[in-house]
Amino acid sequence: MSDAPDADAPDAEDDVAEHDGAEDGDAAPALVLADPSTGRGIVVTSWACTGLLAVASAISVGVEALQWVVVPVAIALAALGFVAFVVAYLTAIARSRTDEIAVAGVFLLIGCAPKAVQRSLLGSMGVQIVVALVAASMRPYTAVAFAILAPLCGLGLAGLWGARYGVFGPRRDRSAGRVPRSR
Numbered sequence: 001m002s003d004a005p006d007a008d009a010p011d012a013e014d015d016v017a018e019h020d021g022a023e024d025g026d027a028a029p030a031l032v033l034a035d036p037s038t039g040r041g042i043v044v045t046s047w048a049c050t051g052l053l054a055v056a057s058a059i060s061v062g063v064e065a066l067q068w069v070v071v072p073v074a075i076a077l078a079a080l081g082f083v084a085f086v087v088a089y090l091t092a093i094a095r096s097r098t099d100e101i102a103v104a105g106v107f108l109l110i111g112c113a114p115k116a117v118q119r120s121l122l123g124s125m126g127v128q129i130v131v132a133l134v135a136a137s138m139r140p141y142t143a144v145a146f147a148i149l150a151p152l153c154g155l156g157l158a159g160l161w162g163a164r165y166g167v168f169g170p171r172r173d174r175s176a177g178r179v180p181r182s183r
Contacts, residue, residue, distance in 0.1 A: 031167045036114040039165045043117065046124040046157040049077050053128055053150045057135035060144045067143045070135065077128075078149035084156030091163035099168040107159040112166030121161055125154025 052073055060070035092106045105112040109121060132147040139145075 031169060033112070033114050033167050034117075034165045036116040039117070039161045042157050042161045042164075043120050043124075046121055046154055049080065049150075049153045049157075050124045050127050050131070053077060053147065053153075054131050057131050057144070057147050060147075061135050061138045067139060071143050071146045074132075074146040074148075074150045077153040081150075081152030081154070081156035084160040085152065088156065088159030088163040091160075095163065095168070096171070098171055100171050101168055105166055105168060106162040107155060109158060109162050109166065112162055112168055117161065121154070121158040125151060125158060128154045 053070075056070045056073035060067045088106060092101050095101055102110070102112075104110045109118040113121075128151040132150050135147045136145045
Protein backbone atom coordinates (compact mmCIF):
# COMPACT_ATOMS: atom_id res chain seq x y z
CA MET A 1 0.00 0.00 0.00
CA SER A 2 1.30 3.45 -0.83
CA ASP A 3 0.58 6.71 0.92
CA ALA A 4 -0.48 8.35 -2.36
CA PRO A 5 -4.14 9.34 -2.58
CA ASP A 6 -6.38 7.11 -4.64
CA ALA A 7 -6.91 8.69 -8.08
CA ASP A 8 -10.48 7.37 -8.23
CA ALA A 9 -11.44 8.59 -4.78
CA PRO A 10 -13.49 11.79 -4.89
CA ASP A 11 -11.80 14.86 -3.45
CA ALA A 12 -13.57 16.73 -0.69
CA GLU A 13 -13.79 19.74 -3.00
CA ASP A 14 -15.59 17.61 -5.60
CA ASP A 15 -18.71 17.60 -3.45
CA VAL A 16 -19.14 21.39 -3.30
CA ALA A 17 -19.38 24.05 -5.99
CA GLU A 18 -19.15 27.78 -5.52
CA HIS A 19 -22.37 29.62 -6.21
CA ASP A 20 -22.20 33.25 -7.28
CA GLY A 21 -25.90 33.92 -6.95
CA ALA A 22 -25.60 35.95 -3.75
CA GLU A 23 -27.37 39.28 -3.65
CA ASP A 24 -26.07 42.52 -2.16
CA GLY A 25 -22.64 41.15 -1.24
CA ASP A 26 -23.97 38.31 0.91
CA ALA A 27 -21.83 35.20 1.06
CA ALA A 28 -22.95 32.78 -1.59
CA PRO A 29 -24.14 29.42 -0.33
CA ALA A 30 -22.13 26.48 -1.58
CA LEU A 31 -24.01 23.96 -3.69
CA VAL A 32 -23.66 20.28 -2.90
CA LEU A 33 -22.94 18.43 -6.13
CA ALA A 34 -24.54 15.13 -7.07
CA ASP A 35 -22.98 11.91 -5.87
CA PRO A 36 -20.38 10.69 -8.41
CA SER A 37 -22.38 7.48 -8.90
CA THR A 38 -25.44 9.46 -10.03
CA GLY A 39 -26.18 8.92 -13.70
CA ARG A 40 -23.72 6.04 -13.89
CA GLY A 41 -25.59 4.58 -16.87
CA ILE A 42 -24.81 7.66 -18.95
CA VAL A 43 -21.10 7.43 -18.08
CA VAL A 44 -20.97 3.71 -18.88
CA THR A 45 -22.85 4.27 -22.14
CA SER A 46 -20.38 6.98 -23.16
CA TRP A 47 -17.39 4.68 -22.59
CA ALA A 48 -19.13 1.77 -24.34
CA CYS A 49 -19.71 4.00 -27.37
CA THR A 50 -16.05 5.05 -27.23
CA GLY A 51 -14.96 1.40 -27.27
CA LEU A 52 -17.31 0.59 -30.13
CA LEU A 53 -15.92 3.50 -32.16
CA ALA A 54 -12.35 2.42 -31.44
CA VAL A 55 -12.98 -1.18 -32.55
CA ALA A 56 -14.88 -0.16 -35.70
CA SER A 57 -12.20 2.39 -36.57
CA ALA A 58 -9.39 -0.12 -36.05
CA ILE A 59 -11.12 -2.64 -38.31
CA SER A 60 -11.82 0.01 -40.95
CA VAL A 61 -8.25 1.29 -40.93
CA GLY A 62 -6.60 -2.12 -40.65
CA VAL A 63 -8.47 -4.00 -43.36
CA GLU A 64 -8.98 -2.08 -46.58
CA ALA A 65 -11.88 -4.27 -47.69
CA LEU A 66 -13.72 -3.47 -44.44
CA GLN A 67 -13.49 0.32 -44.57
CA TRP A 68 -17.29 0.54 -44.57
CA VAL A 69 -17.56 -0.99 -41.04
CA VAL A 70 -17.12 2.39 -39.36
CA VAL A 71 -19.90 4.05 -41.39
CA PRO A 72 -22.98 2.56 -39.66
CA VAL A 73 -21.25 2.76 -36.28
CA ALA A 74 -20.39 6.45 -36.74
CA ILE A 75 -23.87 7.27 -38.01
CA ALA A 76 -25.51 5.40 -35.11
CA LEU A 77 -23.26 7.14 -32.56
CA ALA A 78 -23.93 10.53 -34.15
CA ALA A 79 -27.69 9.83 -34.08
CA LEU A 80 -27.50 8.79 -30.42
CA GLY A 81 -25.52 11.94 -29.68
CA PHE A 82 -28.02 14.10 -31.54
CA VAL A 83 -30.96 12.64 -29.61
CA ALA A 84 -29.10 13.00 -26.28
CA PHE A 85 -28.18 16.59 -27.21
CA VAL A 86 -31.80 17.53 -27.98
CA VAL A 87 -33.09 15.87 -24.80
CA ALA A 88 -30.36 17.65 -22.79
CA TYR A 89 -31.25 20.98 -24.39
CA LEU A 90 -34.98 20.58 -23.70
CA THR A 91 -34.29 19.42 -20.13
CA ALA A 92 -32.02 22.42 -19.54
CA ILE A 93 -34.68 24.78 -20.92
CA ALA A 94 -37.24 23.31 -18.52
CA ARG A 95 -34.84 23.61 -15.58
CA SER A 96 -33.90 27.19 -16.48
CA ARG A 97 -37.23 28.38 -15.09
CA THR A 98 -36.00 27.69 -11.57
CA ASP A 99 -32.22 27.17 -11.89
CA GLU A 100 -29.45 29.44 -13.19
CA ILE A 101 -28.39 27.18 -16.04
CA ALA A 102 -25.12 27.76 -17.91
CA VAL A 103 -24.37 26.14 -21.26
CA ALA A 104 -20.80 25.41 -20.12
CA GLY A 105 -22.23 23.72 -17.05
CA VAL A 106 -24.64 21.57 -19.02
CA PHE A 107 -22.39 20.40 -21.84
CA LEU A 108 -18.90 20.72 -20.33
CA LEU A 109 -20.03 19.99 -16.76
CA ILE A 110 -18.15 23.03 -15.45
CA GLY A 111 -19.07 23.73 -11.84
CA CYS A 112 -22.16 21.52 -11.81
CA ALA A 113 -20.77 17.97 -11.68
CA PRO A 114 -18.32 16.12 -9.47
CA LYS A 115 -14.79 16.21 -10.92
CA ALA A 116 -14.81 12.41 -11.35
CA VAL A 117 -17.90 12.56 -13.55
CA GLN A 118 -16.59 15.55 -15.49
CA ARG A 119 -13.21 13.85 -16.11
CA SER A 120 -14.87 10.61 -17.17
CA LEU A 121 -17.43 12.06 -19.59
CA LEU A 122 -15.10 14.65 -21.10
CA GLY A 123 -12.33 12.04 -21.23
CA SER A 124 -14.61 9.70 -23.15
CA MET A 125 -15.49 12.49 -25.57
CA GLY A 126 -11.80 13.37 -25.94
CA VAL A 127 -10.91 9.77 -26.78
CA GLN A 128 -13.74 9.71 -29.34
CA ILE A 129 -12.34 12.84 -30.97
CA VAL A 130 -8.80 11.46 -31.09
CA VAL A 131 -9.90 8.05 -32.43
CA ALA A 132 -12.06 9.68 -35.10
CA LEU A 133 -9.37 12.11 -36.24
CA VAL A 134 -6.63 9.48 -36.29
CA ALA A 135 -8.78 7.01 -38.21
CA ALA A 136 -9.93 9.62 -40.72
CA SER A 137 -6.39 10.89 -41.22
CA MET A 138 -5.03 7.38 -41.81
CA ARG A 139 -7.56 6.72 -44.58
CA PRO A 140 -8.49 10.15 -45.95
CA TYR A 141 -11.09 10.45 -48.69
CA THR A 142 -12.59 7.06 -47.83
CA ALA A 143 -15.60 5.85 -45.88
CA VAL A 144 -13.48 5.99 -42.71
CA ALA A 145 -13.94 9.77 -42.73
CA PHE A 146 -17.46 9.15 -41.38
CA ALA A 147 -15.79 8.50 -38.02
CA ILE A 148 -15.59 12.25 -37.40
CA LEU A 149 -19.36 12.28 -36.82
CA ALA A 150 -19.15 9.99 -33.80
CA PRO A 151 -17.86 12.44 -31.12
CA LEU A 152 -21.29 14.08 -31.12
CA CYS A 153 -22.21 11.05 -28.99
CA GLY A 154 -19.79 12.05 -26.23
CA LEU A 155 -20.95 15.67 -26.27
CA GLY A 156 -24.63 14.72 -26.22
CA LEU A 157 -24.20 12.26 -23.35
CA ALA A 158 -22.19 14.79 -21.30
CA GLY A 159 -24.96 17.30 -21.89
CA LEU A 160 -27.58 14.78 -20.89
CA TRP A 161 -25.78 14.14 -17.59
CA GLY A 162 -25.40 17.88 -16.96
CA ALA A 163 -29.03 18.68 -17.75
CA ARG A 164 -30.43 15.84 -15.66
CA TYR A 165 -28.07 15.68 -12.68
CA GLY A 166 -26.01 18.88 -12.74
CA VAL A 167 -26.40 21.15 -9.73
CA PHE A 168 -27.05 24.79 -10.50
CA GLY A 169 -27.89 27.67 -8.20
CA PRO A 170 -31.37 29.16 -8.00
CA ARG A 171 -32.38 31.51 -10.77
CA ARG A 172 -31.70 35.15 -9.95
CA ASP A 173 -34.40 37.78 -10.30
CA ARG A 174 -33.17 40.00 -13.08
CA SER A 175 -36.36 41.98 -13.50
CA ALA A 176 -35.34 44.61 -10.93
CA GLY A 177 -33.68 47.54 -12.64
CA ARG A 178 -34.69 46.64 -16.17
CA VAL A 179 -35.49 49.44 -18.52
CA PRO A 180 -38.70 48.80 -20.47
CA ARG A 181 -38.33 48.62 -24.23
CA SER A 182 -39.56 51.59 -26.15
CA ARG A 183 -41.72 51.02 -29.18
